[in-house]
Amino acid sequence: MSLIDDLMTKVSQLYEATALAGMESGNLIMIAIGIGFIYLAIARHYEPLLLVPIGFGVIVGNIPSAAGMSLSVYDDGTVLRYLYFGVEKGIYPPLIFLGIGAMTDFSTMLSNPKLILLGAAAQVGVFLTYLGALTLAFTPQEAGAIGIIGGADGPTAIFLSSRLAPELLGAIAIAAYSYMALVPVIQPPIMRLLTTRDERRIRMQPSRQVSRQERIVFPVAAFLICATLAPGAIVLIGMLFFGNLMKECTVTDRLALTARSAMIDVVTILLGFCVGASTNAQHFLQAKSILIFGLGAISFAVATACGVLFAKLMNLFLTEKINPLVGAAGVSAVPDSARVVHVVGQQEDPQNFLLMHAMAPNVAGVIGSAIAAGVLWSQLTN
Amino acid sequence: MLWAQENSLPLVEFTLAPLWEEHGIPLALMGIFVVFVALALVLLFIRLLPRLLAWVTGPTSAPSLPSPPAPANEALPEEILVVIAAAVAVTLGAPHRIVSIRGLTPGEFGWSLEGRMQHHQSHRFRNRNH
Numbered sequence: 001m002s003l004i005d006d007l008m009t010k011v012s013q014l015y016e017a018t019a020l021a022g023m024e025s026g027n028l029i030m031i032a033i034g035i036g037f038i039y040l041a042i043a044r045h046y047e048p049l050l051l052v053p054i055g056f057g058v059i060v061g062n063i064p065s066a067a068g069m070s071l072s073v074y075d076d077g078t079v080l081r082y083l084y085f086g087v088e089k090g091i092y093p094p095l096i097f098l099g100i101g102a103m104t105d106f107s108t109m110l111s112n113p114k115l116i117l118l119g120a121a122a123q124v125g126v127f128l129t130y131l132g133a134l135t136l137a138f139t140p141q142e143a144g145a146i147g148i149i150g151g152a153d154g155p156t157a158i159f160l161s162s163r164l165a166p167e168l169l170g171a172i173a174i175a176a177y178s179y180m181a182l183v184p185v186i187q188p189p190i191m192r193l194l195t196t197r198d199e200r201r202i203r204m205q206p207s208r209q210v211s212r213q214e215r216i217v218f219p220v221a222a223f224l225i226c227a228t229l230a231p232g233a234i235v236l237i238g239m240l241f242f243g244n245l246m247k248e249c250t251v252t253d254r255l256a257l258t259a260r261s262a263m264i265d266v267v268t269i270l271l272g273f274c275v276g277a278s279t280n281a282q283h284f285l286q287a288k289s290i291l292i293f294g295l296g297a298i299s300f301a302v303a304t305a306c307g308v309l310f311a312k313l314m315n316l317f318l319t320e321k322i323n324p325l326v327g328a329a330g331v332s333a334v335p336d337s338a339r340v341v342h343v344v345g346q347q348e349d350p351q352n353f354l355l356m357h358a359m360a361p362n363v364a365g366v367i368g369s370a371i372a373a374g375v376l377w378s379q380l381t382n
Numbered sequence: 383m384l385w386a387q388e389n390s391l392p393l394v395e396f397t398l399a400p401l402w403e404e405h406g407i408p409l410a411l412m413g414i415f416v417v418f419v420a421l422a423l424v425l426l427f428i429r430l431l432p433r434l435l436a437w438v439t440g441p442t443s444a445p446s447l448p449s450p451p452a453p454a455n456e457a458l459p460e461e462i463l464v465v466i467a468a469a470v471a472v473t474l475g476a477p478h479r480i481v482s483i484r485g486l487t488p489g490e491f492g493w494s495l496e497g498r499m500q501h502h503q504s505h506r507f508r509n510r511n512h
Contacts, residue, residue, distance in 0.1 A: 113428040120421040127410035137395040140405035213435050214428075221431075222424050229420045291394070364421060371420050375413040380405065 022064030026281030034058030034276065040181065047181035047336075050154065053269050054177060057276020073278050084274045087169065090162040092271040093155035094239040099264025100155075100366065101219070101243025102256040104334070109360040110214055111207035114314070115326065119364025121310030122330030123372045125150035125303025130376070133295055138288075141165050144376035146292055149176045150299030151369030152183070152331035156236060158275065160373045164380055170278040171289040175296035177275075183336040186297070187304050188344050191328050194308045200348040202323040204357045212248070219244040226371055233374025237367065303331045307361065322357075329358040332365035458483060 015021055037055030041048035060080075065071045073084035086092040109116060130147030138146065145161035145168055157176035161169045179186065192200075219241035227234045246256040278284075311327030325345050329337045338358035345354040400406050458466075466483060 110428055110431075113425045116421050116425045116428075117418070120418045123417045124414055127413045130413075131401060131407065131410050134400040134406055135396055135398055137397060137400075140400070140409075211432075211435070213439070214431050217431060217435070218428070221427055225423045225427060226420050229423070230416055364424075367424070368417050368421055371417050372413055375416050379409055379412075 017066045019063045019066070021066075024064075024281060026285045027062040027064060030062040030279060030281045030284065031059050033279075034062070037276075047177065049268060050177050050272050051181060053272030054174070054276040057273040058279050059276075060273075061277035061280050072280060073274060074280065074283070080274070080277055083270055084278060086267075086270060087158060087274045087278070088162055088166060090159045090235070092267050092274075093159035093162075094235050095267045096155040096264055096271065097236050097239040097370070098243040099259050099267070100334070101240040101245075102247045102260035103264075104240075104244055104247075104363055104366070105359075106218055106244065106363055107210040107215060108207060108356050109363050110210045110218060112357065112360050114318075115322065115357065115360035116364040117314065118307050118311055118327045118330040118361035119332070119366075119368040120330075121327065122303045122307040122332075122361070122365055123151065123368045124306040124310075125299050125301075125331075126369065126372045126376075128302050128306075129295055129299035132298065136291060136295070138291075139165075141380050142168055144380045145169075145172055146295050147299060148172075148369065148373050148376065149179065149292075149296035150303040150331070151365070151372060152176070152180055152300060152303065152333040152337065153366060153369045154180055155271070156332075156369050156373045158271070159236060160377060163377050167283075168288065168292060170275065170280075170284050171286075171292045172296075173275040174279060174284075175293050177272075178293075179296055179300045180333045180336065183331075183333050184340050184343075186300055187328050187331075187337065187340050190301055190304045191308055191325050191341070191344055194305060195312075195324050197348060199312070199324050200345060201352065202321050203349070203352050204323055204326075204354070205320060207356060212250075215248040216245070219248065222367070226367060230371045230374040230378070232376075232378035233371045236370040236373065240366065240370065300331065304328045307331065323352075323354055326354060326358045326361060329360075329362040330365045330368070332362065332369045334362050334366060335359065337365075338362040 034055045034057070037051045037058065040046040041051035041055065061072060063071075065075070070076070071078050071080065073080040075081060126147045128147075129150050130143050133143035133146045134140065141164040145157070145165040148157050148160045149172060151157065154173065154176045158169065158173050161172040165172075223237060223241040226237045230237075243256070243259050246252040246259060307327035307330030308324050309327070310330075311322055311324035315321050315324065323345060325341045329341045331337050338355055341358035342353070342355035345352045463483070467480060470478060470480060
């Protein structure tokens, strides 16, 4: 009998040593969500570079640890904890901004600068959602981190939430990246609702050519302007314009190439995976997460609407009209938002080419959301 | 009203009080103002940039003017010129002379669309009765 007892004890110990023992329904739900992300990325091509690392990270983060074996991002001394350090301390987002700067062409914005204001208008959505979150009893810090989802900029959202509300980082990051992936679904109905067919058919004049000197001077001068007004944005804006200067000056091609290829790829993998791994069901499946997802959707929709409506407002004063659809690209989901504007415009007029025009508010939106984040960070840091 | 199951606390707690505090509407208005002012100053600077550069580098090199298309033999390697000449010859057929070759401006991307439309039309089903 003792042999059978020992055998049963061993079987019991074996079961306790597996992940099954600690598996809860919440973990299973999160694993299903992770698989859903991977499916959307591979089968539907929704932001695959982000959703595959995040989706797999979600699966990894929801495998319960065996007793005495700490493995998650929340356990001290684990490998994931060290990798998560870059998220928690806001290291990865500025590095991603460096890469984005090294691959961004500001020529379209330089050639038609009035479209910059559309990038500012879309940020109104950030602050309106901030107010909305305050009314739902979130603290100002949490509300600021939630509002920035409307900026449609994943790294900015992660950076700000890591500074202001680290406990909400997982939910905010997942919401931000989910809505970025859903740009082609969320934006078109709002754009059509707020514009007439004639407005959607407005053709814009070709942009002028921009000299190399302008493209080199711009990142330095723009950084000085933005950083002077919003010092909180120095980290993100500084890296963005530094990367752009490396690209445009042409004497640091090797550095720019590394920043926009190998480096941003490595950081994206680490960021996406770690954010996914931080969505442990016990931390993630809370009532607040549902609210954050709801507010994030509202934020994104309001930002889109503000951009479109501001474009219509500008048209009241402009002799050379702008297509109001371009205003929707004021959210900084580069280049997806600009691509959506182009597609919606071509549905009304196949000969209308809005892509390059939409890139102007799109890159202005990147700057605008970073400034908005800087303002919220500087004002809400205790 | 929704309720969280585990502790029976209201899931959605609504209050307007925080809006009137320092971190409410005043902060939001200030944030919107800073974003607009910063980007408006960037706009202003971009507007002035060509003039500033012209002033610094001299009036002859004013960058705001679109630069004239570079002569083909300076901008493109010979192999590309040969390929373009061959493509023009196949497309036009008739005797022709290439006067200049230059890159497309953003407003001229219609050529790409034209190419795609022709490609799609080549797959159009034809009525066999005709």
